[in-house]
Structure formats: structure tokens, C-alpha cells
Amino acid sequence: MIKRTFFAVLAFAAATTAFSQAKDNVHLEETVEYNDDKYRVETNSFWSNWFISVGAGGNVYFGDHDRQADFGKRIAPALDIAVGKWFIPEVGVRLMYSGLSAKGATQTDVHADGDEMWGDWLKDQKFNFFNIRLDAMFNLSNLIAGYNETRVYNLIPYVGVGAMSVTEEPKETAISGHVGLLNTFRLSSALDLNVDIRGTFTNDDFDGEPGGRSGEGMLSATVGLAYKFKPRGWNRGKTVTRTRTVYNNAELDAMREKLRQMTEENERLEKALAEGNKEAMKNLVKRIGAANLVVFPIGKSTLSNQARANIGILAEVIKQGDSSIIYTITGYADAGTGSKELNERLSKERAEAVYNCFVEEFGVDKAQLKLDYKGGVDNMFYDDPRLSRAVITSGK
Structure with a gap:
């Protein structure tokens, strides 16, 4: 149990290190919408129909x-x-x-x-x-x-x-x-x-x-x-929307400070493991798994693969850690874009997306999770509105 917890924390630290050291992280999302206009179809190749x-x-x-x-x-x-x-x-x-x-x-x-x-x-x-x-x-x-x-x-x-x-x-x-x-x-x-x-x-x-x-x-x-002859017929027209989100070092400064603290905690964790101090390990795991930040593209509540990987690492820490810890999943939206009603709904949908990922994809016990959402907020980190389009998971 102690070893598995230790390795989960190390994996979380290593992944976060690689994430924070990336000079630029580009995430592409593609959305395909098929129109129901009966007068619009896709033009097929010369050998069709x-x-x-x-x-x-x-x-x-x-x-x-x-x-x-x-x-x-x-x-x-x-x-x-x-x-x-x-x-x-x-x-x-x-x-x-x-x-x-x-x-x-x-x-x-x-x-x-x-x-x-x-x-x-x-x-x-x-x-x-x-x-x-x-x-x-x-x-x-x-x-x-x-x-x-x-x-x-x-x-x-x-x-x-x-x-x-x-x-x-x-x-x-x-x-x-x-x-x-x-x-x-x-x-x-x-x-x-x-x-x-x-x-x-x-x-x-x-x-x-x-x-x-x-x-x-x-x-x-x-x-x-x-x-x-085949191919015969026509496909309905479709619209492909590609969203390109760039995460640079400025967006990850908040996590770098946390990484520094985690490195110190890892050193103490190794010492606690060597001494067999289970209580010290439990407290360390509790602190290390206390926070997580997931940033969303503007107007979206869809999780990227990168966000899922980040959530998966924290999910492992939660499952291996103290079961009495309650993690609050709080959704936010950028107050500078969209109406108040839209931001309320968007922050709630973002929190629910992270909650569902914890429970359905990684098997975290619902009893350890709590949902909350704050609607539109002003810049929370580094005067950067992109970092307000987020979900923060914190445990205590």
C-alpha cells in the first residue's frame, strides 16, 4: 500500500514536470457537425454515381x-x-x-x-x-x-x-x-x-x-x-470545426511553484518510507494530492486528452490515499466573455465533465467528490483570462 502510493505520487510529479517544462503545448480539437439540410450534400469523386x-x-x-x-x-x-x-x-x-x-x-x-x-x-x-x-x-x-x-x-x-x-x-x-x-x-x-x-x-x-x-x-x-455502380449516393454535408489552444509557460507558472513544493515533499516521503512512518506518508499524500488545475478552451466544456491524463494521475493518488479526504471540484468561466447565465451554465458543465472523468473513467468513489461552480470570474492567475476558464480540484 505504501509503495503503491509512493509510486503514484512520483508519477504525478514526473508528469507535471514534463508538462511544465514544455516550451509550448498545442492542443487541437476537431468537432464534426452533420447538417440536416436536404439540399446540401458532399460532392463525390469522378468515379461515383x-x-x-x-x-x-x-x-x-x-x-x-x-x-x-x-x-x-x-x-x-x-x-x-x-x-x-x-x-x-x-x-x-x-x-x-x-x-x-x-x-x-x-x-x-x-x-x-x-x-x-x-x-x-x-x-x-x-x-x-x-x-x-x-x-x-x-x-x-x-x-x-x-x-x-x-x-x-x-x-x-x-x-x-x-x-x-x-x-x-x-x-x-x-x-x-x-x-x-x-x-x-x-x-x-x-x-x-x-x-x-x-x-x-x-x-x-x-x-x-x-x-x-x-x-x-x-x-x-x-x-x-x-x-x-458503387460508390453510389451522396453523404450529407458536414462542418468541421478545429479548435487550436496553445498553453505556454505563462499558463503553467502556477503549477511550477507547486512542483517545487512537491519535490521537497517527495524527498520527505522517501525518508518516511525508509523509516516506516505510515502516518507521515498519509499526511504527505494528503498534501500532494490536494490540488489540480484543468484549463478549457473558450466556450468549451470538453476535456482534452492532456486534461484526462492529468486527472487520471490525480485519481490514482486519491484512490491510494486517505479515503476520508473530500475533494471539491469547482468550475469557473471567464467573466470577460459571455453572459452571466452562459458562464453559470458553462462553469457547471466544466465541473461536471471533470467529475464524470474521475468517476466513470478512473473509478474514483463518489463519496470523496463534491461539485461546485462559480460562474464567470475575473482573472484568477497572472492577470490571464485564459486561466479562469478552468476547473480546480482541491482536497482537505
Whole structure:
């Protein structure tokens, strides 16, 4: 028992010596706060939120003889294959192949398939084509209601430009413009069901038959699936606050004087140990463990690791020392900053933080601890307001 007490006191003295001799002691604290703003997310890397999609359905071509041709005979199969990326929850792009075939009517036999449609002058028309285009997509659901990774339905209008080509004689290549609505239904975190409806605009003679119109077009509708590659989704935005506190020699002058006194007490303690004087040791331990100072950053009641280490050393002395000693933990705040009410609360929270550290982290008996707080006070040490943002633990 005597030896353990002696070594605990020596450890306390050694730690305090190293602490006081440091030329400058810098403590960094980092606080991370995640915002709950549904419109703010973190921007991810370039390789995040990529997807691939495939869809099938039908299209209807709008050409020169739509009034004479049967609408049902103008429906042709359509295929969509795309790869894309969302840059933010509201904006993305995709590169898409769409095509297969288109049907209409012709009076010049261009792309005619041999079946008569209207008297002896109009025939069925069919030709194969493909369209490569780039679409800019805007997620209207995220734009209006904010990002929600578990939302079931998203409405996504888009516009695009591309190149359309007829793959059989007479071949034709033309610039195309697109406007559409992509409707997505969430099946899982990785899979969506897509319903894509769009209009395509191109030049008048794309079907091989000029008709004196300003242009022709196509209405398409497809249903398919989209797979979203990892990493997918966005994290909520966060604010990181870093507090840098510098403890210099001026802040530790009060402890240096105490260290000098402790050194003298250690010498007497060694003598008491050699002589087997338990009563003298008890009194020495009582005096050595009588005070402790923990300094806090402005406006904070969070203990740094350095403060915890200091408290832990004193906790060992308390547990090994006289159990009749009552230690008062007194919290203070700097009267020069904050209101009276704020300083009352802050000094209490600081005292409670030290109390909880003694009890919960280092197992000090609650019966030996007493809480007190003084609110805001003027400069207690060396006319330095930083040393008033403190908790002092004293025993008697």
C-alpha cells in the first residue's frame, strides 16, 4: 500500500514536470457537425454515381404522309442502351444509343417494303436507323424536394443532341435534337425501373423523301432497368470545426511553484518510507494530492486528452490515499466573455465533465467528490483570462 502510493505520487510529479517544462503545448480539437439540410450534400469523386441502363419499347415516326398512313402501322420497335453519371443529385449526363427501325409511308418508293397503303400511289415504308446522342438530365424531384436516397419515384426531364443515321440505301445522317421525361422507380439501392418518353427532331429528308416541311420527328417510349455502380449516393454535408489552444509557460507558472513544493515533499516521503512512518506518508499524500488545475478552451466544456491524463494521475493518488479526504471540484468561466447565465451554465458543465472523468473513467468513489461552480470570474492567475476558464480540484 505504501509503495503503491509512493509510486503514484512520483508519477504525478514526473508528469507535471514534463508538462511544465514544455516550451509550448498545442492542443487541437476537431468537432464534426452533420447538417440536416436536404439540399446540401458532399460532392463525390469522378468515379461515383455512374450507371448503365437498357430499355425496349416502340416509336412512331412523323413524316410526310401521316394523315394517309394508319397510325398502328407506323409503330416500330425501339431499343435504348445508355451509360451515364450524376454529378450532383440534381444534374447528370448520359450517352445513349437508340434505334432499330422506323415505319411510315412513301410515294417515291424510297425504303418501300412492297405493301400498298393508299390507292396505287402510297406504299408502306420501313428503314433501319440508329441514334447516338448526349443528354443533360435534371432530377426535378431532388431539385424541388431535396435529395432522398430512398425516394421511390423521381421525375427527370432531359434535353439532348445527337446524330441519327439510316443504315440502308439511300443512307442519310442528320443532327437530331431531343426532349424527354425519364421516370425512375427505385427497386433497390442498386437497381431502378425506368420509363423513358421522348420526342426526337431531325431534318425533313431523313426518311429519304423530301416533303417541303421544316423537319420530321419521332415519338418514343421504352421501359427498362438501370444499374447504379458503387460508390453510389451522396453523404450529407458536414462542418468541421478545429479548435487550436496553445498553453505556454505563462499558463503553467502556477503549477511550477507547486512542483517545487512537491519535490521537497517527495524527498520527505522517501525518508518516511525508509523509516516506516505510515502516518507521515498519509499526511504527505494528503498534501500532494490536494490540488489540480484543468484549463478549457473558450466556450468549451470538453476535456482534452492532456486534461484526462492529468486527472487520471490525480485519481490514482486519491484512490491510494486517505479515503476520508473530500475533494471539491469547482468550475469557473471567464467573466470577460459571455453572459452571466452562459458562464453559470458553462462553469457547471466544466465541473461536471471533470467529475464524470474521475468517476466513470478512473473509478474514483463518489463519496470523496463534491461539485461546485462559480460562474464567470475575473482573472484568477497572472492577470490571464485564459486561466479562469478552468476547473480546480482541491482536497482537505
